[in-house]
Amino acid sequence: xxxxxxxxxxxxxxxxxxxxxxxxxxxxxxxxxxxxxxxxxxxxxxxxxxxxxxxxxxxxxxxxxxxxxxxxxxxxxxxxxxxxxxxxxxxxxxxxxxxxxxxxxxxxxxxxxxxxxxxxxxxxxxxxxxxxxxxxxxxxxxxxxxxxxxxxxxxxxxxxxxxxxxxxxxxxxxxxxxxxxxxxxxxxxxxxxxxxxxxxxxxxxxxxxxxxxxxxxxxxxxxxxxxxxxxxxxxxxxxxxxxxxxxxxxxxxxxxxxxxxxxxxxxxxxxxxxxxxxxxxxxxxxxxxxxxx
Numbered sequence: 111x112x113x114x115x116x117x118x119x120x121x122x123x124x125x126x127x128x129x130x131x132x133x134x135x136x137x138x139x140x141x142x143x144x145x146x147x148x149x150x151x152x153x154x155x156x157x158x159x160x161x162x163x164x165x166x167x168x169x170x171x172x173x174x175x176x177x178x179x180x181x182x183x184x185x186x187x188x189x190x191x192x193x194x195x196x197x198x199x200x201x202x203x204x205x206x207x208x209x210x211x212x213x214x215x216x217x218x219x220x221x222x223x224x225x226x227x228x229x230x231x232x233x234x235x236x237x238x239x240x241x242x243x244x245x246x247x248x249x250x251x252x253x254x255x256x257x258x259x260x261x262x263x264x265x266x267x268x269x270x271x272x273x274x275x276x277x278x279x280x281x282x283x284x285x286x287x288x289x290x291x292x293x294x295x296x297x298x299x300x301x302x303x304x305x306x307x308x309x310x311x312x313x314x315x316x317x318x319x320x321x322x323x324x325x326x327x328x329x330x331x332x333x334x335x336x337x338x339x340x341x342x343x344x345x346x347x348x349x350x351x352x353x354x355x356x357x358x359x360x361x362x363x364x365x366x367x368x369x370x371x372x373x374x375x376x377x378x379x380x381x382x383x384x385x386x387x388x389x390x391x392x393x394x395x396x397x398x399x400x401x402x403x
Contacts, residue, residue, distance in 0.1 A: 149382070150389040151399050152179040152262055154372055155196060159393040162235035163203065164194045165242045166253045173257040177395045180254060181262040184247055184278055186271040191223035192247035192281055195231075198267055204229040204244060219270060247278070251285040260296040261287075262369070262391070264322070268306035275309040293317055300341055304333070311336040311361055319361065320369065327354045334358045334366055341391070344370045344378055349385040356386070376401035 156168025157175055164182055172180050183196040199216050200206040206216045206229055213220065223246065232242025245253070254261050268274055278299070282288050287297055299310050300320030307319050320339030324346040333340060338360035342351075352368050360366045369389030373379050379390055379401040392398045 148402050149387050150179060150369070151177060151395045151402075152181050152369060152389055152391045153177045153395045154181050154391045154393050155183065156180050157393075157395060159374070162232045162239050162242050163393075164196055164245070165231055165239075166245055166249065167232065167239060167242050169250070169253050169257065169259070172395065173259060175396060177259075177399075179260045179262060179389075181264065181391055182250060183264045183266040184274070185218045185266050186274055186277065187218060187223045187226060188220055189222045189224075190277070192274075192277055193218065193223065193226055194245045194247055194250045196266065198270060200226065200229065200244075203234055204231045205233065247281050248285060251282070251287055255286070262298045262300060262320070265299065265301040265303070265306050265310075268301055268303040275306055275313060279310070279314055288314065288317075298339065300339065304336075308336045315361070322371075324351070327351065330355060330358055330366075334360050336361050337366075338362055338364065339367045339369060339388075341369045341371065341389075344373050344382050344390075347382055347385055347387070352385045352387055373398060 153172035155163035156165065157171040157177070158168050161168040161171045169180055182194050184192050185195055185198065186192055195203065195218060197203065198218055200218060200221065201216045209229060210216065218226070226244050229244060230241060231244045232239030263278070265274055265278060279288070286292070293316050298318045298320055300322050301307050302322040304321060307321050310317060311319050318339070319337045320341045321333055321337045322341050324342035325333050325340065330340065340355045347370055355366045355368050358366045367388040369391055370382050370387050371391035373382060373390045373392045374394045374397070376397055379392070379398040382390060383402040390398050390402070
């Protein structure tokens with residue numbers, strides 16, 4: 111099972127030791143390299159270029175590297191547990207094919223939480239990560255809170271999981287993530303599903319929300335009615351589009367923000383920073399921080 115020292119060892123092995131900041135830095139607003147006007151750097155699925163994505167190991171490594179914000183993906187098991195995993199199939203990032211060879215295509219929603227808890231979600235990324243597990247949302251929230259980090263939570267494929275918004279809000283509430291301090295500065299909920307974002311906004315209007323995608327400029331006002339962020343892929347962006355988003359106020363009466371994904375090299379990071387984006391979601395947070403700081 112993963113423990114924090116493994117993350118430190120992995121960071122050293124990968125030559126990242128020079129990037130490790132004191133633990134006290136992890137809870138602060140982390141602009142790239144400290145520039146106040148630099149885009150917020152958000153560790154996509156944790157520090158996923160260096161540790162198995164969406165695991166506690168990836169969260170901890172992002173913390174060791176000094177990144178306050180992490181992004182994750184939430185889906186629902188057959189018996190109603192929320193788990194943190196990106197694909198709607200378990201095949202790519204676990205040993206489910208070996209453990210359950212007769213259950214293709216190994217969809218998350220066809221497995222119980224207890225079954226998923228037995229899977230190895232680390233070995234595919236390297237032997238040093240063997241034994242890492244698919245965390246439940248509860249476990250994930252506990253670790254992010256323990257690290258004093260902040261969370262960009264994606265409700266993944268909500269069309270597969272009717273009512274998952276209510277379930278997500280319930281778990282967040284049970285884990286203390288819907289109090290004033292978390293809601294004000296440590297939590298954003300996003301989705302590619304506009305109806306899902308609307309559902310979150312309707313059930314908890316105080317929560318900051320984001321829509322994943324690049325709506326037409328003419329449609330932006332309708333999105334601004336229920337969201338606070340427009341978060342497009344970086345390949346779809348231009349300075350003009352970012353300016354059009356920034357010209358509008360979102361659901362909480364503040365300027366709409368833009369966090370773009372998934373930016374993994376210095377050139378792309380420099381380009382989108384030049385467009386004026388507010389955040390950059392990346393598998394390589396160290397590279398992006400160095401590029402735009």
